[in-house]
Amino acid sequence: MRSRVEAQLERLGWQVDIVLSHTCPLRYEPREAFLDGIDQAKVDKSTELWLDEIEARLQYRRWYCGHHHTTKRIDRLQFMYKDYDMLGNGY
Secondary structure: HHHHHHHHHHHHOOOEEEEEEOOOOOHHOHHOOOOOOHHHHHOOOOOHHHHHHHHHHHHOOOEEHHHHOOEEEEEEEEEEEOOOOOOOOOO
């Protein structure tokens, strides 16, 4: 999967308008939304680490994710939970 995604991004010159992902790059992880009783040291963060690598190389306008069940915006990344956003010319 990773090589397929990276090949597509390479084909696009690492430029997209919008990214939709379930989880987020590790650097944006909303620690305040972590569930009590879950030892984060035992949670696999390999996808989040990979998304960090993607985000560092990628030129994008907006990134949407929702895994952490919170509504929050950091820079160009939007955590979606019980909300939505209309996509159009303004993104």
